[in-house]
Amino acid sequence: MATKLTNSLLQKRPYNQLIRKMFLQTLSILIIAIIIVLVLRSAGRGYIGNLITLVIGKIFNLGWNDAVDYYYFYVRRNLDTIMAITIIVFFIVLFRFSLTLFTRYFDQIVVGVDHLAEESPNKIIMSPELGFMEEKLNQVKDTLAKRAKDAQEAEQRKNDLVIYLAHDIKTPLTSVIGYLSLLDEAPDLPIEQKAKYVHITLEKACRLENLINEFFEITRYNLQTVPLKKESIDLYYMLIQMTDEAYPIITASGKQVAIHVPEDMMICGDSDKLARVFNNILKNAITYSEEKSTITITAKIHDQHTVITFENKGTIPQEKLGSIFEKFYRLDDARSTATGGSGLGLAIAKDIVTLHGGTVTAQSDQGRTVFTITLP
Structure with a gap:
C-alpha cells in the first residue's frame, strides 16, 4: 500500500x-x-x-x-x-x-x-x-503583465478623472464668483433678486465642495495599512440610521428603501468602515436604479456567515459587471462627474470587506441588480 x-x-x-x-x-x-x-x-x-x-x-x-x-x-x-x-x-x-x-x-x-x-x-x-x-x-x-496592464488602466482612469474634475470645478467656481460680484457691485438689488442670487451661489458652492471632496477621496485611497477596530454592531440600527441620513437623495428621485433585517441581528467588525461599505453600495443603488423604484436591503445567517444583499431595479451591462469594483471605474462614461463620482466607492467597499475576511459580489440580470456582502 x-x-x-x-x-x-x-x-x-x-x-x-x-x-x-x-x-x-x-x-x-x-x-x-x-x-x-x-x-x-x-x-x-x-x-x-x-x-x-x-x-x-x-x-x-x-x-x-x-x-x-x-x-x-x-x-x-x-x-x-x-x-x-x-x-x-x-x-x-x-x-x-x-x-x-x-x-x-x-x-x-x-x-x-x-x-x-x-x-x-x-x-x-x-x-x-x-x-x-x-x-x-x-x-x-x-499574471505580472495583467497586473501591469490593470495598474496602467487604473492610473489612466484616475488621470482622466482628475482632468474632468479640474474642468468641472471651473463651472461652479465661475458662477460663485459671478453672482458674488453682482451682489458686491449692486448692493441695492431687490430682496427677491438678492435671495435668488444667494440661493444659486449656495448651490454652486455645495457643488464645488462635492468636487473637492472627490479630489480628497482620490488622494487618500489606501486601505491596506488601516487597522480594524472590531466591535459588536447592531446591523439593523446601522442600516436604519444610514437610510435616514440618505433620505434627502432617496426622496429627491422618488425612490424608497425597504429593510428586511431582523432587529436583533448583530455582526462583528469595524463600525465606521462597514458603515462606509453599506453607504457606498446604497448610493450606487440610488444613482443607477430606475426612477420611483424600491431598493431592498436584506440580511440572513448562512453557514456561519452574515449575508447582506442590496437589490434594486436596473441592469448593469455584462461587459461592465466585472470591472465595477476596480479603482476609478465608473459606469457613467460621460465626461461630467455629476453622477459618476470618483469611481472609488465600490473599490473601497470591496477592500474594506476583504479586510474583514469577507466577500462582495454583484449580479445583474432580468432588470435587477443585486450586491451581496458576506461577512464571517
Missing part, C-alpha cells in the same frame, strides 16, 4: 522528466569512468604495455630492450601511483563535465527570470526537461 502511494506521488511530480534525464547522464558518466579504470588496469600488460614501450623508445631514441627496461623501471614499478593520479584527473574532468550538464538548467531558469524582470513580450522557452518550470514562469509572466 505504501509503495503504491509512493509511486503515485512520483508519477505526479512535474519534474520527473528532469530527474530521469539527470539519472541517465550520471549513469553514463559512471560507465565511462569504469571503462577508463579498466583500461588503466590493463595498461601494464599485453598490447597497451607494448605500445607504451614503443612510445618510450621513440621519445628517448632507445632500442627495444632498453625501452623495456626503462618501461619496467619507471612505469611498472610506479603503476599504482600513476593509476591513482590518472583516475583522480579523470574523475575531476568527468565531475566538472557533469556539473556543466546540470548547471545549464540553472542557466535556462536564470534567462527565464531575466525575461520576467525585463518584461519581455516573448514567451519563455526551455528544454523539455524543464517544461514544468517553463509553464510556471509563463504563468507568472502573464
Whole structure:
C-alpha cells in the first residue's frame, strides 16, 4: 500500500522528466569512468604495455630492450601511483563535465527570470526537461503583465478623472464668483433678486465642495495599512440610521428603501468602515436604479456567515459587471462627474470587506441588480 502511494506521488511530480534525464547522464558518466579504470588496469600488460614501450623508445631514441627496461623501471614499478593520479584527473574532468550538464538548467531558469524582470513580450522557452518550470514562469509572466496592464488602466482612469474634475470645478467656481460680484457691485438689488442670487451661489458652492471632496477621496485611497477596530454592531440600527441620513437623495428621485433585517441581528467588525461599505453600495443603488423604484436591503445567517444583499431595479451591462469594483471605474462614461463620482466607492467597499475576511459580489440580470456582502 505504501509503495503504491509512493509511486503515485512520483508519477505526479512535474519534474520527473528532469530527474530521469539527470539519472541517465550520471549513469553514463559512471560507465565511462569504469571503462577508463579498466583500461588503466590493463595498461601494464599485453598490447597497451607494448605500445607504451614503443612510445618510450621513440621519445628517448632507445632500442627495444632498453625501452623495456626503462618501461619496467619507471612505469611498472610506479603503476599504482600513476593509476591513482590518472583516475583522480579523470574523475575531476568527468565531475566538472557533469556539473556543466546540470548547471545549464540553472542557466535556462536564470534567462527565464531575466525575461520576467525585463518584461519581455516573448514567451519563455526551455528544454523539455524543464517544461514544468517553463509553464510556471509563463504563468507568472502573464499574471505580472495583467497586473501591469490593470495598474496602467487604473492610473489612466484616475488621470482622466482628475482632468474632468479640474474642468468641472471651473463651472461652479465661475458662477460663485459671478453672482458674488453682482451682489458686491449692486448692493441695492431687490430682496427677491438678492435671495435668488444667494440661493444659486449656495448651490454652486455645495457643488464645488462635492468636487473637492472627490479630489480628497482620490488622494487618500489606501486601505491596506488601516487597522480594524472590531466591535459588536447592531446591523439593523446601522442600516436604519444610514437610510435616514440618505433620505434627502432617496426622496429627491422618488425612490424608497425597504429593510428586511431582523432587529436583533448583530455582526462583528469595524463600525465606521462597514458603515462606509453599506453607504457606498446604497448610493450606487440610488444613482443607477430606475426612477420611483424600491431598493431592498436584506440580511440572513448562512453557514456561519452574515449575508447582506442590496437589490434594486436596473441592469448593469455584462461587459461592465466585472470591472465595477476596480479603482476609478465608473459606469457613467460621460465626461461630467455629476453622477459618476470618483469611481472609488465600490473599490473601497470591496477592500474594506476583504479586510474583514469577507466577500462582495454583484449580479445583474432580468432588470435587477443585486450586491451581496458576506461577512464571517
